[in-house]
Amino acid sequence: MSQSSGPSWKLVLATLLATVGLATAHFELQYPPWRANTLKDDMQWRYPCGGIPVTTNRTKFPLKGGDISIVPGWNAGHPSAFFYINMGFGSTPPNMTNVMQPIFQMTGPSRDPYPGSFCLRDVPLPVNASIKAGDNATIQVIQVAMHGASLYNCADITFVEPGEEDKMPDGMCVNSTTFNFNLVYTTRSSSSIGSRNLFDKNTMITVMLGGLLLGAWL
Template sequence: MSQASKSSWKLVLATLLASLSLATAHFELQYPPWRGNTLKDDMQWKYPCGGIPVTNNRTKWPLRGGDISVVPGWNAGHPTAFFYVNMGFGSTPPNMTNIMQPVFQMTGPSKDPYPGSFCLRDVPLPINASVKAGDNATIQVIQLALHGAALYNCADITFVEPGEEDKIPDGMCVNSTTFGFNLVYTTRSSSVSSKHLFDRTTMITVLLGGLLLGTWL
């Protein structure tokens, strides 16, 4: 094989491996059930909701808030990711910018895939939400990967009175112990000049154990 052929083959192989890495750096919204399988055709890059339109397969969601279960994906080579959980109101929300859960960081094995799942218990409605039983909404979970790419999944819901919701299946609300979580927040630092970026605001992360996730969030 000529040197040019070898170089060409190496380029093809590198491109293929990169594509496989990107294809596996996805996640699944287990509960409430997602709009559709966004893993198909590599759709999760599309905003909003992985490009899948509103569905009629809505989950009955309690007015006080409920559980959210996520399989974070198999991100070999991407040991951390940020997650956002937002809501859009109405049958066809104009946006999904109402914060349900403040951003948090997930940490996993440095080279191995993320195994298992995590579950956010009793995630509340956005602040100042004004809804009643029978109203529709959409929950959007966003994963921001280490390299900056954003991935999207959505679940359509209908609000119901507590006790009338679709129960999360047994064994689905589980927090795997092989990865951890960091809460992301800001604090003022007097040691930083006001000329610095963010007006003297410093980003701080506080490590929280994965087992605490169900009660902390």
């Protein structure tokens, strides 16, 4: 029997593993639905919305704020990541600098990709948001890995009166128990060792407050 000129099974397997690795190294914005599938062509590295321009597939989102569901799927070998949830106002937002949910850290049970999903209930609008029913905006979610690489996804929305929003599908708002969350906050310290200041009193230090559960936000 002559040897096939096609790719060997080892090459096929390597390609499949590389594809799986790529998929698990990124995340999905489930609700509101993302602009498009940014897993394709490794697009999530592109600021501000994974390389996807504004779309017409807008979700009706309540004026008082609403639910957000995310499938985190981390980079294998990076057992924690930071998440930012921001908003940009207008049909084509000039920026995404309005904070909806302060930065938080997610940690997993191992160095494998994140399993499951998490859901934030009633995420409020940014402070001092001035909007009315019919206005457009964009929700941006950023995932930052331990090594500093950032991934981006966005969902375009239209504000509506509470009760008129597009409901999240049943069973989507799930908080998996296989990972945990930490609140990130800043503090000041003037601690010293002998006559030497360990931290200047004006130095801002980022600290993790462990044990924060999503249930506290629900």
